[in-house]
Amino acid sequence: MTRRAHRDLPFVDRIEGNVAIVLIDGQERQLPTSSLPAGAREGCVLTADLTAFDENATRAARERVAALRTRAGNADDGSDFSL
Secondary structure, X not given: OOXXXXXXXOEEEEEEOOEEEEEEOOEEEEEEHXXXXXXXXXXXXXXXXXXXXXXXXXXXXXXXXXXXXXXXXXXXXXXXXXX
């Protein structure tokens, strides 16, 4: 599966109480947490039919985010900035 394909899969953005905010085709959808597959949590990439979470795609997404955070941290020299 390509990086682009991972981004096209549903993604659990956050959980607010009993509601999961899932990004599907770039749109936020509210789903009851009870409808999520077992083991799914914030940050999980789901299969297209929402019946399971894709461990490989989830791992790849987390690695991309970690790399972005590392790069963002390296770009910060710690000095003040002005607007």
